[in-house]
Amino acid sequence: MARENQAEKALCLLRSRLCDPNFAFKALSHSDDSNYSKLKFLVSSSITEACNNSILLLGPRGSGKIAVLELVLSDLLQEFPDMISVIRLSGLLHSSDNCAFKEIARQLCVEHQLVFSRMASFDDNSQFMIAMLRECGLAHKTIIFVLDEFDLFALGKQRLLYSLLDAMQSVTSQAVVIGVSSRLDADMLLDKRVRSRFSHRKLLFLPPAYEDIQRLLEHILLLPTDSSFPPDYAIAFNAKLQTILADERFKEIINTYLNLDSTVKHLLRYLFRAVSDMDLESGMLSLENFKTALSNIQRHPKLECIKDCSVLELYILVCMKRLEVKEQNSYNFNAVMKEYKSIHDSVKTADYFARNVCLRAFEHLLQRELIGFADNRGQNQSIEFSPVKLLISSHELHQGMKSYGSCPAILQQLMDRQK
Amino acid sequence: MGKEESPKTTRRTTRSSALATPSKKVVEETKASSSHPPTLSDLVLGEEGESFSADDLLSSFPGRRNQILELLRLLGPQNSPMFPVFVYGGTSTGKTSIVVETFRHLKRPLVYSSCLTCYNPRILFESVLNQLFLHRKNAANGYSSAKRCESPSDFVNFLRDALVIILGNTKGNSGKVTSKRSGKSNGNMIYLVFDNLERLRGWDKGSTILPLLFNLYDILEMPEVGLIFISSASPDTYYSNMGYVEPIPLYLPDYTQDDLQKIFMRNQANKKLYSSFLSVVLRPFCRITRRVDELSSVFSPLFTKYCEPITDLNVVPNKETNQRLYNFFRPHIAPALNETFKVSSQQSPEVEVKERKGKGGTRKSRDFEVEELDFHMPTSAKYLLIAAFLASRNPATLDSSLFDSTGGSNSRKRKRKLSDKSMEQKETAEQELLLNPGSFPMERLLAIFQCITSVGEGPLDEEEQEDGGLGIQDGNGGLMSDVLLQLSSLCSANFIVTGGSCPLEGSTRYRSTVSEDMALKVARSIKFPLSKYIYR
Numbered sequence: 012m013a014r015e016n017q018a019e020k021a022l023c024l025l026r027s028r029l030c031d032p033n034f035a036f037k038a039l040s041h042s043d044d045s046n047y048s049k050l051k052f053l054v055s056s057s058i059t060e061a062c063n064n065s066i067l068l069l070g071p072r073g074s075g076k077i078a079v080l081e082l083v084l085s086d087l088l089q090e091f092p093d094m095i096s097v098i099r100l101s102g103l104l105h106s107s108d109n110c111a112f113k114e115i116a117r118q119l120c121v122e123h124q125l126v127f128s129r130m131a132s133f134d135d136n137s138q139f140m141i142a143m144l145r146e147c148g149l150a151h152k153t154i155i156f157v158l159d160e161f162d163l164f165a166l167g168k169q170r171l172l173y174s175l176l177d178a179m180q181s182v183t184s185q186a187v188v189i190g191v192s193s194r195l196d197a198d199m200l201l202d203k204r205v206r207s208r209f210s211h212r213k214l215l216f217l218p219p220a221y222e223d224i225q226r227l228l229e230h231i232l233l234l235p236t237d238s239s240f241p242p243d244y245a246i247a248f249n250a251k252l253q254t255i256l257a258d259e260r261f262k263e264i265i266n267t268y269l270n271l272d273s274t275v276k277h278l279l280r281y282l283f284r285a286v287s288d289m290d291l292e293s294g295m296l297s298l299e300n301f302k303t304a305l306s307n308i309q310r311h312p313k314l315e316c317i318k319d320c321s322v323l324e325l326y327i328l329v330c331m332k333r334l335e336v337k338e339q340n341s342y343n344f345n346a347v348m349k350e351y352k353s354i355h356d357s358v359k360t361a362d363y364f365a366r367n368v369c370l371r372a373f374e375h376l377l378q379r380e381l382i383g384f385a386d387n388r389g390q391n392q393s394i395e396f397s398p399v400k401l402l403i404s405s406h407e408l409h410q411g412m413k414s415y416g417s418c419p420a421i422l423q424q425l426m427d428r429q430k
Numbered sequence: 431m432g433k434e435e436s437p438k439t440t441r442r443t444t445r446s447s448a449l450a451t452p453s454k455k456v457v458e459e460t461k462a463s464s465s466h467p468p469t470l471s472d473l474v475l476g477e478e479g480e481s482f483s484a485d486d487l488l489s490s491f492p493g494r495r496n497q498i499l500e501l502l503r504l505l506g507p508q509n510s511p512m513f514p515v516f517v518y519g520g521t522s523t524g525k526t527s528i529v530v531e532t533f534r535h536l537k538r539p540l541v542y543s544s545c546l547t548c549y550n551p552r553i554l555f556e557s558v559l560n561q562l563f564l565h566r567k568n569a570a571n572g573y574s575s576a577k578r579c580e581s582p583s584d585f586v587n588f589l590r591d592a593l594v595i596i597l598g599n600t601k602g603n604s605g606k607v608t609s610k611r612s613g614k615s616n617g618n619m620i621y622l623v624f625d626n627l628e629r630l631r632g633w634d635k636g637s638t639i640l641p642l643l644f645n646l647y648d649i650l651e652m653p654e655v656g657l658i659f660i661s662s663a664s665p666d667t668y669y670s671n672m673g674y675v676e677p678i679p680l681y682l683p684d685y686t687q688d689d690l691q692k693i694f695m696r697n698q699a700n701k702k703l704y705s706s707f708l709s710v711v712l713r714p715f716c717r718i719t720r721r722v723d724e725l726s727s728v729f730s731p732l733f734t735k736y737c738e739p740i741t742d743l744n745v746v747p748n749k750e751t752n753q754r755l756y757n758f759f760r761p762h763i764a765p766a767l768n769e770t771f772k773v774s775s776q777q778s779p780e781v782e783v784k785e786r787k788g789k790g791g792t793r794k795s796r797d798f799e800v801e802e803l804d805f806h807m808p809t810s811a812k813y814l815l816i817a818a819f820l821a822s823r824n825p826a827t828l829d830s831s832l833f834d835s836t837g838g839s840n841s842r843k844r845k846r847k848l849s850d851k852s853m854e855q856k857e858t859a860e861q862e863l864l865l866n867p868g869s870f871p872m873e874r875l876l877a878i879f880q881c882i883t884s885v886g887e888g889p890l891d892e893e894e895q896e897d898g899g900l901g902i903q904d905g906n907g908g909l910m911s912d913v914l915l916q917l918s919s920l921c922s923a924n925f926i927v928t929g930g931s932c933p934l935e936g937s938t939r940y941r942s943t944v945s946e947d948m949a950l951k952v953a954r955s956i957k958f959p960l961s962k963y964i965y966r
Contacts, residue, residue, distance in 0.1 A: 023510040030511035030653050072674045077648070101649060103642050103672075106582035114583055148618030160672075163690070195671060222589055276675050283513050284678055287503045308501075310679050314517075319520050319684035322717040365768035372718065378521060381669050395945070417685075 017244050018294030021234055022286065026308060028231050029283045032078035033085075034274060038230035039075075039223055040082060043279055046214050049320070051083045058091055063179035064187040065209055067161065069310070070216025072188050072193045073276030079216075080189065084155065088423050096122045096147070097155045102163025107252035108170045112136035115156075119143050137174055144178050148185040161190030165200035172201065218273035227275070228256060231282065234298070244294065251295045264301050271309070284308050302390045313403050316379050317411025322362055322419060323372045325412065326351060329425055331382065341385060344373055344395040358421055370395065472564055473539035473620065475530065487535045491524055491691030492696070495502060497682050499530055504678060508538075509619060511653035514644075518661045519682030522723045525660045526625055528682070533621065544625035545835060551639050555585040562592035582642050586649060597654050600683065617828065621656040622646075626664035637670065644674040684720050694729065695723060700744055706752045707736045710759060714767055728766070730963045733764055810883075812952050815942075817879040818926050819949040821870040822942035824965040829874070831965055832880035869939040872917070879913065882958065 028034050040047030044243045050068070068076040082250055098118045105111040105302050120127035131139070156175060158164055164172055190197065190362050201209060219227065232252055234245040243334040255261050261388040268281050285304035289296050319326070330350040348366060351406075353364045364372075374394065376382045385398040403411075409426060412418050484502070486496050492835055504515050517525050521609035526544075533540040541561045547553035556575035560566070577588050623641060631638050638772060642649075646659050657677070665679055665876075685693065691708055698704040715725055739758050740751070746754070807815075825831065917940075920926045927941050944952075946964075953960035 019507045023507055024513065026506055027511040027653060030513060043937075065853060072673045089512060103645060103649065104586055104636070106638075110581060110583055280513055280675065284504075287512075289508055308678065311664070312666045312680060312681075315683065316520075316664060317718070321719050323719075364718065366945075368718060368768055375719065375721075378662070380663055 013245075014294060015291055017240060018291045019291070021240065021244075021248065021294065022289055022291070024234070025232065025289075026283065026285045029286065032075060032276065032279070033081055033233060035227060035279055036075045036078040036082060036416065038227050039219060039275070040079060046216060047079050047082060049214060050079065051086060054083060054155070054187055055087060055090065058087065058094060061153075061185050062150055063184060063186055064212075065176065065179070065190070065194065066212040066214060067190045067195060067198055068214050069192055069195050070215065071218075071255075071274055073272075073274035074216040074218065075217050075275050076191045076193075080157065080191065086158075094151065095153050095155060097157060098122075100156045100159065100164075101263045102158065102160025106160075106163040106166060108167065109133050111164070111171045111356075112140060114141050119154075134377055139173070141178050143183040144186055145181075147185045154186045156186060156188045158188065159188045160193040161192035162200055164190075165197070165205075169202050169205050172205045173208075174406050177207060180208060218269075219275060224269070224278065225256070228265075228282075229279070231279075232256075232286075248295060251297075255296065255298050255301075258298060261301060264305055268305060268308075281305070281308055313381070314405050314411045314414065316381055317403070317408065318415055319379070320374065320376070320415075322380070322417075323369065323421075324362060324376055325415070325418065326354075326362060326421055327369065327372055327376060328401070328408060329402075329422055330354065330379065331399070332405055332426065335405075336400060341398045343398050344370065347373070347399075354425060358425075360419070360421055362419070471539070473541060473561065474537050475534040475540055482531075482535045484535060488900055490531065491528055492692035493685055494524060494528060497680065498528060498532060498678060501528065502536075502681065505532070505536065505538075505621075505656070505916045508907035511619070512835045514647050514657040514659065514677035514679055516659045516661065516665055517682065518664055520684050520721070520788065522721045523682045523684055525662070525682055529623060529658060529660060539620045540623060541620065542625065545629040546626040549629075550633065551582070551635055552580045553625075554639075555579045555582075555588075559585070559588050559592060562589070582638070586646075590650060590652070592654060593650075593655060596620065597652075615817070619654055619656055621658060623658045625658065625660040627659050627852070628667075631663075640668065641672040641674055642671055643670075644652070645679065648675070648891055687716050688719075690716065690720065690722065690725065694726070700746075700748050703737070704733070706747055706755070707733055709757055710736075711763065714763060715750075718767065732762070732766055735759065745961060756960035795874045808916065809956055810912065811920060812917050812956050813883050813927060813958070814875075814879055814913060814920060815944060815951060816872075816953055816958060817875055817882055817919070818940065818942040819944055819946075820882070820960075820963055821875050821878050822868050823946075824872070825868075826874060826945075826966055827880065832965070833878060869941045871937055871939055875912065875940060884961070 024301060031070050036047070039045065042048070046068075050066070053064065053066060068080065072077050084323075087095055088097075098115055100111055100114055104115050112133060113131070113136055116131065116139050117127050119140065119383070121420075128135075144154060175186075175188055177189070179186050183253045194200070195215075198206070198209065198211065198213065211364070233249050234240055236242065236245050236249070240248075269278070272281075274280070281304060284307060285301045286296065288300040288303060293427075312427075316327075317325075330347045331342070333354075334346060334350055339346065348369060351369065354360070377384075377394070377399075381401070381403055382399050412423060412426065464694060490500055491498060498898055501515075502513060506512055507704070517529060519525050530540070530542065541558055543554060543557040543561070545554060548557045556577065556579055559579060560576050563576040565571075567573040567575065577584075579588055581583050582925060597620065627643075630640055630643070633639065643657075643659070647655065659677060663678060669717060691705075694708055695705060696714075703850070707729075711729065715728065719725065736759050738745075739755060745751070917926070921940075922929060927943055928938050950960055
């Protein structure tokens with residue numbers, strides 16, 4: 012029981028490490044030319060030199076842009092306790108200008124213990140922001156604007172971006188605008204008047220090198236050998252883990268995964284899947300955990316869908332496939348039924364069902380999203396008449412039917428004959 | 431896993447009773463308003479002190495052992511954060527019930543909202559917040575929500591506030607109440623479940639709400655929140671140009687035949703008898719569908735039929751009786767297969783009606799009525815139906831050649847001419863099959879109606895008499911009012927739908943939705959030679 016408790020505690024620790032992106036990126040941020048150091052240097056110099064600045068952090072989703080930024084900000088908040096206030100906006104939430112100014116005003120009010128009025132107009136809020144920028148500049152306080160999903164702010168008239176960047180042109184203000192985006196062309200989305208005010212500094216976040224990943228794995232998965240765990244358990248756990256990490260098979264698994272998704276966040280997601288499979292009785296991670304996690308996280312939804320189909324639904328799919336091979340560019344349920352009937356006429360099959368049963372199976376396929384309406388107009392017509400199309404490739408259908416347990420042999424032949 | 435789960439369960443039960451707060455999900459308004467701060471234990475499902483062990487959980491879902499264990503593993507031990515999980519699988523594979531029952535077993539707080547009942551972003555947001563604030567709509571508060579929340583940014587702000595309050599309370603509570611067990615952490619995770627996520631894609635603002643929900647975990651930055659998405663559509667159908675770190679997939683496949691056997695054997699009075707019944711029907715029906723809801727509605731009338739020959743339902747069948755029953759029952763299987771999805775008028779309406787959607791549904795029930803000959807409709811309405819069918823099917827330019835004023839004898843000649851033509855126009859006929867039924871103005875419908883009634887009159891004299899003078903051959907004025915009445919009732923019965931109005935003429939256009947089979951049947955019932963008039 013005590014052993015199990017230890018295991019549970021270890022599992023909790025590992026899971027909370029994996030769910031906290033800051034923890035993972037701490038390990039990667041120590042070298043001198045890392046994005047962490049560059050960003051920290053830039054922001055801290057603009058704080059100490061009391062100047063305005065703007066920068067874009069670009070990189071694929073899950074590459075740790077926000078996590079690194081958070082690390083930098085928390086460090087700076089400790090270094091310069093009363094000189095920074097951070098305003099956080101997300102393009103997902105505040106992409107409309109009105110909403111964004113309101114949120115900025117709200118956060119500024121919270122930060123400076125002012126009363127925020129929900130009724131304030133767009134104009135009030137934007138003037139309030141400009142005034143606050145000036146006041147903070149006079150008090151040598153830097154406001155850091157973090158704009159997550161930066162590309163979404165560039166969708167409309169870009170009034171927020173313009174007024175932010177324009178306010179930073181004056182000597183009195185003291186602000187840093189940090190845009191974060193997963194679109195690498197985010198700065199090209201800006202209007203001319205906005206672009207000319209933007210500093211064009213960009214930091215690119217690339218997937219980590221293999222050595223870094225090795226370091227990251229150890230950083231995350233090894234248990235601390237201080238007093239939090241009984242030393243013999245932690246040592247045994249770590250030793251087991253080291254042998255796994257050194258194992259060639261493990262390296263192969265990790266490489267297969269990284270070939271698909273090389274960002275850190277995806278790696279964490281994969282590790283989470285593996286760690287949650289940990290055997291609580293022995294309290295150890297095993298190579299098996301990592302193997303099953305790989306197969307569990309790499310799913311083939313379309314193939315699974317085909318496996319779920321009933322035989323009748325497979326017949327309909329094959330009929331549609333045959334129609335497509337015949338180069339009928341547009342067909343509907345009636346045409347499929349005609350094909351189904353002709354199949355039945357040429358090879359007498361046991362699976363010949365009435366029209367309404369087939370229609371129901373057809374509706375099931377629509378629900379499974381293996382087939383779909385060819386155009387949006389189809390919604391107000393009855394299902395039989397609206398043109399449909401297959402949403403799976405013939406290769407997928409082939410694969411699916413091969414792995415289907417009790418697929419009638421005749422269906423396979425019908426598929427192959429068309430090829 | 432199952433073995434070691436049981437001691438934990440009892441511990442959890444004692445914890446929730448130690449907290450001494452009602453562990454019902456729905457808390458009365460009085461409690462919420464009477465300065466009773468929301469705590470996590472109010473969101474726990476199930477009765478206080480009720481124990482629902484892992485074995486109970488596993489045994490209540492036959493064929494789902496692996497998936498439940500996987501879900502339990504992903505949720506992890508108490509108090510451990512988790513990545514968002516995406517539960518998906520076909521209809522009636524037990525997605526929602528497995529998730530909800532798992533939480534009943536774990537006794538962890540759960541906020542459940544379904545995108546099916548919360549049909550727009552505002553209702554969805556407010557439903558989540560109401561549950562978190564333990565707010566309940568009633569007459570006293572004018573059925574209003576706890577917070578008015580329309581925009582995503584408000585939602586995230588309120589959500590964060592609510593979570594901070596609720597999590598802060600538990601921490602305080604656990605410090606006070608369970609200080610004896612201070613070393614042991616209490617569950618201070620809260621799980622948000624979003625069901626029927628596939629609906630969200632169809633919403634007006636779906637393209638912005640969907641990335642919001644998928645990125646909610648990153649936006650909130652609260653490790654105490656677990657997100658679970660339930661969807662009947664697979665993750666690959668959720669592509670957006672925004673992108674997101676995909677949640678961890680958990681797949682529930684459709685039940686296999688063996689699983690279905692186990693499911694249907696549950697709660698049966700006479701297991702032996704039912705298993706012999708299943709051995710007959712399950713295999714053929716599995717070829718059509720493997721959905722539990724559909725199969726169960728088919729099996730219940732079939733089983734009564736199966737049991738007809740035996741008087742005592744508690745009899746333990748031996749080989750001989752099985753053979754006898756099978757021989758008696760066998761002729762019923764094949765027709766039953768073809769009636770799998772039909773609703774008979776005697777059946778209770780809730781059996782399958784909920785499953786069908788829109789027009790497809792009404793159509794099918796109609797077909798059924800015709801076949802069963804319990805289809806009551808005035809003869810003039812039948813003529814009108816045929817006229818509408820012809821107007822939809824045939825191109826308008828052929829009307830004059832088909833319905834010549836000289837009547838039926840001549841039209842046969844025309845027909846022959848047409849069949850010559852149809853040889854070369856076979857391809858256009860094929861196109862015809864694909865196309866929608868054409869739309870037509872009312873004038874054309876009435877013209878065809880008059881033509882075919884005048885054709886039908888000749889040979890049908892006796893029947894017309896029998897039907898008691900339907901007003902068809904009455905004067906034109908009488909006919910018109912009657913026919914218009916019939917037309918509107920046909921429209922309301924969804925046999926004829928009113929399409930969009932013609933932009934030039936401004937008059938309403940109609941469209942017939944009956945299938946050819948059905949039109950032929952109706953024609954046969956009034957002995958009208960319909961096939962002569964269909965242009966192919």
